[in-house]
Amino acid sequence: FLNVKLNLSVRLNFSLKIEDFELTFLMRSQELEKAGLLNKTKIAEGGRKLRKNWSPSWVVLVGNSLIFCVLSKQKPGNSRPESSVDLRGAQLHWANELSSKKNVFKLRTVTGNEFLLQSETDSLIKEWYDTIQNVIDRLDRENPLDNVLLYSLRRAGSVEMLDHSGDEDERRKSLPRSTSNLENTERKRVKTRLKKLILKRPPLQALQEKGLIKDQVFGCRLEMLCEREKNTVPRFVRLCTEAVERRGLDTDGIYRVSGNLAVIQKLRFLVNHEEKLNLDDSEWEDIHVITGALKLFFRELPEPLVPYGFFTDIVETVKMTDHMDKVDRLKCLVLSMPPPNHDTLQFMCRHLKRVLQQSDSNRMTTQNIGIVFGPTLMRPEKDNGNMAVNMVYQNQAVELILTEFDYIFGTRGPS
Incomplete structure (x- = not known):
């Protein structure tokens, strides 16, 4: 063609x-x-x-x-x-x-x-x-x-059908004058009612205070979620990691094995619509459901935990050959992230370090965790066709942060 x-x-x-x-x-x-x-x-x-x-x-x-x-x-x-x-x-x-x-x-x-x-x-x-x-x-x-509000309403029930997209003015000219006037009157009436309806609608804050609209957790921007919860680490992240540390650290393939997708989506819906969440309930007995939901939370962030603006710099840092320079530069980049991103990354990496301590039981090595969390925590804003290459550096970046965790987030020198 x-x-x-x-x-x-x-x-x-x-x-x-x-x-x-x-x-x-x-x-x-x-x-x-x-x-x-x-x-x-x-x-x-x-x-x-x-x-x-x-x-x-x-x-x-x-x-x-x-x-x-x-x-x-x-x-x-x-x-x-x-x-x-x-x-x-x-x-x-x-x-x-x-x-x-x-x-x-x-x-x-x-x-x-x-x-x-x-x-x-x-x-x-x-x-x-x-x-x-x-x-x-x-x-x-x-x-x-x-001018197209009425048109949208008229098409709402037949969106798949081809509309008669001829010139609207020509079509009106072909109608009797009384019919054309009636249509214009109807248009004005509907338009007026729509405007009144929009003006009368209550503000979002009022609906939220009445509990009619609940703020989402999944798909919400990290800074907005943290501001709403008055914390720099989302509550759902804390609940999931606490559940894993209570009863999942020695589970074979923790974070690598997938949970039941239907149950994960059920948990996602509950998190978005209910304030009380008990992950020790028998409904969430499968720890892989909780880890799957946590990974899904990070993947659905509009901007990943590692902000888009840091991706290229982190990839270039990982490519550096001198280990000391590499770790120093990575530390500077992490420290310059916004507080919610920095603190949540630190919280998650500290948790993953605890997972690594049980690697003899769960068989999750630093490399395995890098493979799972590299693309989960960071990704480029636009795919430039180098997905496979980027994934290698994403994995290595997570591995490096875990290996040098104490230095990057603390005061100890690099290992």
């Missing part, structure tokens, strides 16, 4: 059957911005998360719509339209952290639908990103978000 940008007017007629409805998608005098082959998966519909299911799709950017076409297996080179996304009010950002693939960006619509788009070619995906973002910016200038 050729990926081209055609600066011309085209007429596209598509006919397809979705959920037993015959839909016709007709666009007149629309400018074709871009067309080409991308990998696509839908990860949310109306705010509800969906399982990722990647597939190649012929993508057409025309007017205010992004159209996804299914490639024909019987007739290679042919495609048929599958769904359409309206870009008015949409949001776009890079999202390599949401997939093991490289060059991934996420598109979120005003109706809560989310798509991931990907290509192995760096220049191609960047060109798509820039082109879609330019269209979104143009639509925002031409049609501010409040």
Whole structure:
């Protein structure tokens, strides 16, 4: 397939059957911005998360719509339209952290639908990103978000179907004047009611005080969580490590063996919605569930425990050949981290040192812990294609911090 940008007017007629409805998608005098082959998966519909299911799709950017076409297996080179996304009010950002693939960006619509788009070619995906973002910016200038509120409500129940994206003004001209006036009156009425509803909604703090909205733990920024708990180490981190030290230090493969994912997700939900948490309850008897939840907590931090800005410096430090210089520089970097990051890293490494003391029983060596916690505690902000190489240095950084823990966080000289 050729990926081209055609600066011309085209007429596209598509006919397809979705959920037993015959839909016709007709666009007149629309400018074709871009067309080409991308990998696509839908990860949310109306705010509800969906399982990722990647597939190649012929993508057409025309007017205010992004159209996804299914490639024909019987007739290679042919495609048929599958769904359409309206870009008015949409949001776009890079999202390599949401997939093991490289060059991934996420598109979120005003109706809560989310798509991931990907290509192995760096220049191609960047060109798509820039082109879609330019269209979104143009639509925002031409049609501010409040002008599409009613449109969003109208589409909320049929987000997968191709909407009739013809020119709205032409469509209104074809209606009887009484019908057009009625529609305009209805639009104004709904718009007014929406504005009143938004203005009347209580502030977030009031809802939190009434217990109607609880602050999340998983996925919350570390500094915000620590500020809320008035501590520099999150309460959940303390509870998990205490449970491990009470009954899991001698468990074979502690932190390396995976727990039951369904139970881990149940614990995650409880932590986010309940204030009281007893990890000694029989429901959490499997210590691997607790360690799995703790690792998940760190992986879901919007910014990892080792902040993005420190990643490159730490990798370069690990590459140094002189051990004394390497440890000195690593100590300086750790000391310059924000208090919540520094104190939580110190707390976790002190705990992992206790795990290492039982290595004869749990078979968790410094290298094993480095492999588990390297990518859990630190990662680059953007994947530059060197994932395997970065992982080696991430592991070595954790190993070095554990080996030189007393010097990095204390006053003893390096070993």
